Amino acid sequence: xxxxxxxxxxxxxxxxxxxxxxxxxxxxxxxxxxxxxxxxxxxxxxxxxxxxxxxxxxxxxxxxxxxxxxxxxxxxxxxxxxxxxxxxxxxxxxxxxxxxxxxxxxxxxxxxxxxxxxxxxxxxxxxxxxxxxxxxxxxxxxxxxxxxxxxxxxxxxxxxxxxxxxxxxxxxxxxxxxxxxxxxxxxxxxxxxxxxxxxxxxxxxxxxxxxxxxxxxxxxxxxxxxxxxxxxxxxxxxxxxxxxxxxxxxxxxxxxxxxxxxxxxxxxxxxxxxxxxxxxxxxxxxxxxxxxxxxxxxxxxxxxxxxxxxxxxxxxx
Numbered sequence: 001x002x003x004x005x006x007x008x009x010x011x012x013x014x015x016x017x018x019x020x021x022x023x024x025x026x027x028x029x030x031x032x033x034x035x036x037x038x039x040x041x042x043x044x045x046x047x048x049x050x051x052x053x054x055x056x057x058x059x060x061x062x063x064x065x066x067x068x069x070x071x072x073x074x075x076x077x078x079x080x081x082x083x084x085x086x087x088x089x090x091x092x093x094x095x096x097x098x099x100x101x102x103x104x105x106x107x108x109x110x111x112x113x114x115x116x117x118x119x120x121x122x123x124x125x126x127x128x129x130x131x132x133x134x135x136x137x138x139x140x141x142x143x144x145x146x147x148x149x150x151x152x153x154x155x156x157x158x159x160x161x162x163x164x165x166x167x168x169x170x171x172x173x174x175x176x177x178x179x180x181x182x183x184x185x186x187x188x189x190x191x192x193x194x195x196x197x198x199x200x201x202x203x204x205x206x207x208x209x210x211x212x213x214x215x216x217x218x219x220x221x222x223x224x225x226x227x228x229x230x231x232x233x234x235x236x237x238x239x240x241x242x243x244x245x246x247x248x249x250x251x252x253x254x255x256x257x258x259x260x261x262x263x264x265x266x267x268x269x270x271x272x273x274x275x276x277x278x279x280x281x282x283x284x285x286x287x288x289x290x291x292x293x294x295x296x297x298x299x300x301x302x303x304x305x306x307x308x309x310x311x312x313x314x315x316x317x
Contacts, residue, residue, distance in 0.1 A: 013308055014124045014131045016117075018141040018178040019203065026182065028312060030149050032303035033296070040075065040299065047077025048306055048313075054080045055107040056134070057090070059114035064270060065134045065142070068297040069111050069305075076302055081107070085114075100126035108309060130308035132301075137171060137233070138201070143269045144175040145304070146296040148183065150289055151225060153296075154265060161224040164188045164260065166216045167250050167277055168243075169197040172229045172269055177202050180209035187211075190219035192246045216250050220259045227267040228252050228277045244276070253279040257287065265289050 014020065021029075039046045054073045056066060066082065073080040083103075085091035090099050096119060103110060104127040112120050113134035124131040133141055151158050162185065165173050169191050177197065180187045181204065189197055190213040199207070213219035220226055231247040232240045257266060266278075266288045274280040282288060306313070 012128075012130060014127075015141060015304060015308065016120050016124060016131065016133045017139040017203075018144055018175045019182060020141070021182075023182050025307075026145070026148075029145070029300065029303045029307060030152060032306065032313070033149055033300045036302050036306075037296075037299040046075075048310060049073065049076040049078035049108075052076075052078040052109065052309060053107040054078060054109045054111060054305065055083060055103050056080055057083045057085065057088075057103075057110065057112045057114070058134075059085045059090075059112075059119075060135060062113055062134070064294055064297055065111075065113050068301055069134065072298050072302040073305065075298075076306065078108075096122045097126040099123070101128075104128040109305060132304065132308070135171065139175050139178075140171040140269070141175055141178075142297065142301055142304070143172065144179050146300045147176075147227070147267055147269075147293055148179060149300050150267070150293045150296050151265065153292065154289060155224065155263070158224075159184045162186045162188060162222070163225045163227060164190070164216075164220045164223040165227060166190050166219065166252055166256075167228045167247060168231055168233070169195050170229060170233050172227075173197060174202045176227070177204060177210055181205055185209065188213055188219040188223060190214070190216040190250070192250060194246065216252075217256055217259055220252075220256055223260045223264060225265050225267060226252060226257055226260050229269055230271070230273055231277055247277070251275075251277060251279060252282055254281050254285070257282050257285075263287075267293050270294055 056069055070080040100123045109130050111132040111134045112123060115137050117136040117138040120133050120136055133139060148158055165176055165187055176187050187210045189210055231243045266282055268278055268290050270290060272278055272283055274283060
């Protein structure tokens, strides 16, 4: 028998960037994700969000984000509605605040995947229901939540470990740096000249949890986890050829990965370009956990949606 007790604090919460939540909240979410995944794998029905509806607003195309949120909401007993800005009034100039006021009166939860982070913030400001950042140019908190959960599944606690970020200082890099401060681990950041991180934009408290390296090989030496992303994110396609030249020495291949600890893991949020930011040998190799990482978007986001709508639950079996 499962007993669920709703937490008394049900104030409206949003998940717009990783540092919106405390470490205590993440510890709770990871435990819930573990249990939800366990139930899913055992084919045990769990429908806490019956009659709840998620609106998914996409300004950027996606595979994993749409599938994980849509399937996740259905698996929790709710419904998910896909809205593309190309097919709605948002794509025809309707003010974000007007859309937020209307949409949030018809659904229980909103996920937005868009370009500028200010769009998500502005929507949340006028929303009557929780808003989740499914990805912006600046942050990707749902992915990093999945990544840390995946690391914990394979290696235990991430506190005190070292992560090497190789490549562009993009939304993934920014979110890893926020996570490092919350979970007390270190990120070795190696980016080409001209693609450096902006600590002020990320809102970092200090420099204790990261170190910058010119050489990606030096950044990877002795670390517990190596991770990267595509060199050209959506919205930067015009820079693709220039970026290929600038990032030519930043491919995570077997030679580079060998400099990390022998049991180091490799992660990539996908989709990956084999032969560019990562070699096929690494992506498909024994240290790669990219497929677990992708699947865990489903389970961690189910825990997130449950938390935003129901608060903390006490589970007994």
